[in-house]
Amino acid sequence: MLYQFFETQRALLSPFSEFAAASAKLYSHPLSPFAHTPVSQRLSAGLDLMHRLAKDYEKPEFEIKSVEVDGVDVAVQELVALEKPFCRLLRFKRYTDDPAVLAKMKDQPTVLVVAPLSGHHSTLLRETVKQLLKDHKVYITDWTDARMVPLEVGPFHLDDYIHYVQEFIRHVGGADCHVMSVCQPTVPVLAAISLMASAGEATPRSMTMMGGPIDARKSPTAVNNLAMNRSHSWFENNVIYRVPTNFPGAGREVYPGFLQHTGFVAMNPDRHLSSHYDYFLDLVRGDDDSAEAHRKFYDEYNAVLDMPAEYYLDTIKTVFQDFALVNGTWAVDGAFVRPQDITTTALLTVEGELDDISGAGQTRAAHDLCSGVPKVHQYHYDATGAGHYGIFSGRRWREKVYPEVRDFIAKYEAAPLKKTPKAAPLKATAKPAPRRSRSKA
Numbered sequence: 001m002l003y004q005f006f007e008t009q010r011a012l013l014s015p016f017s018e019f020a021a022a023s024a025k026l027y028s029h030p031l032s033p034f035a036h037t038p039v040s041q042r043l044s045a046g047l048d049l050m051h052r053l054a055k056d057y058e059k060p061e062f063e064i065k066s067v068e069v070d071g072v073d074v075a076v077q078e079l080v081a082l083e084k085p086f087c088r089l090l091r092f093k094r095y096t097d098d099p100a101v102l103a104k105m106k107d108q109p110t111v112l113v114v115a116p117l118s119g120h121h122s123t124l125l126r127e128t129v130k131q132l133l134k135d136h137k138v139y140i141t142d143w144t145d146a147r148m149v150p151l152e153v154g155p156f157h158l159d160d161y162i163h164y165v166q167e168f169i170r171h172v173g174g175a176d177c178h179v180m181s182v183c184q185p186t187v188p189v190l191a192a193i194s195l196m197a198s199a200g201e202a203t204p205r206s207m208t209m210m211g212g213p214i215d216a217r218k219s220p221t222a223v224n225n226l227a228m229n230r231s232h233s234w235f236e237n238n239v240i241y242r243v244p245t246n247f248p249g250a251g252r253e254v255y256p257g258f259l260q261h262t263g264f265v266a267m268n269p270d271r272h273l274s275s276h277y278d279y280f281l282d283l284v285r286g287d288d289d290s291a292e293a294h295r296k297f298y299d300e301y302n303a304v305l306d307m308p309a310e311y312y313l314d315t316i317k318t319v320f321q322d323f324a325l326v327n328g329t330w331a332v333d334g335a336f337v338r339p340q341d342i343t344t345t346a347l348l349t350v351e352g353e354l355d356d357i358s359g360a361g362q363t364r365a366a367h368d369l370c371s372g373v374p375k376v377h378q379y380h381y382d383a384t385g386a387g388h389y390g391i392f393s394g395r396r397w398r399e400k401v402y403p404e405v406r407d408f409i410a411k412y413e414a415a416p417l418k419k420t421p422k423a424a425p426l427k428a429t430a431k432p433a434p435r436r437s438r439s440k441a
Helices: 001-028 039-056 099-106 122-132 158-172 186-198 222-229 231-237 257-267 270-286 287-301 309-321 396-416
Strands: 066-069 072-084 087-095 110-112 138-141 177-182 206-209 253-255 346-352 378-383
Touching: 001 039, 001 287, 039 177, 039 270, 066 099, 072 099, 072 158, 087 158, 087 186, 087 346, 110 122, 110 158, 122 138, 122 177, 122 287, 122 396, 158 177, 158 186, 158 309, 177 396, 186 206, 186 309, 222 257, 222 309, 231 309, 253 309, 257 270, 270 287, 287 346
Parallel strands: 110 138, 110 177, 177 206, 206 346, 346 378
Antiparallel strands: 066 072, 072 087, 087 138
């Protein structure tokens, strides 16, 4: 009922939001007589803010039309390389008429960016992709809003996520590609590559893991504490709802995006209130650049998606309650996840000093797990002064983190690790717990 109530509220607020937007223009447009009254700027600013607080935020676009490569402006086209029911693999193909630049781009490394499936759309990594495109061929996972996936398609579990990642790795080049995972996907990406290594399959040349909960027990944050201190049944009964009838995925059980968005805002309410008040003042002062920066950030931040319930609950149990990856008890399709079997994939982990989503040491824990990778091919970088978003977007990403990532990928593109004989994969002695069929009114 909560989801239906939310949708009803959204529908009721929609006309008010549009009215506020139109009224804001009435008090700000230079040709309007109302724009020249003494309080017009404050009225316009207040109405504009009300419009943004009440409006519905659609999925943003990447809008990467060009990028500079070696001082040359190169055109970029967004293509769908592979499409699955719950995800599209996007490729950002670059075009130029400059022969020298074209030849250089053909020899640049291929990078698969695995975006989080954790409430926000993959466009949250827009700056990550744009920066990478200067020196790499780039693919990214674009996860589908679960409310848009028809119920007859079936469920989507954490195991399915791992299979998707493996298929995408094979599609973009297998042993000839590099994989970057940001936040949530660090765990399933490490599992995917581990299982490929255990099966004797070629693995990527490198993996870069940024701000993810490899070992959520280390420096637990508010997000970790919630997942660890509530029972699995609590999550089943309190955050899982069925998609209303006005969406293609009607009847599908999901963790609604608006609930996760509410949780993130509740972590730092003062910061968001201050940001909205500053936006109001920027509009009053006519500071268009600052106001536009606010709009761009919140257009992205407020656009959320629903996660499949089975995937979300699997993640809570596997990553935050059982710590199955670090404990060595995680089995997928009867095979244990053994990061120690990875030998030919170099490792770079990145953490933000001020990260309040994934605490210090959680991502770095991957080094102890990947004992098969020689220490000389394992690297860690601490981004000083960076919060969670700062490690993959903004000035610190561009000036501090990206050069480290670029040089790391370039090193193992030029000199990939040599293959060594693989041991036979260790099979689980017991079958994984059966997936339960659940129903919720």
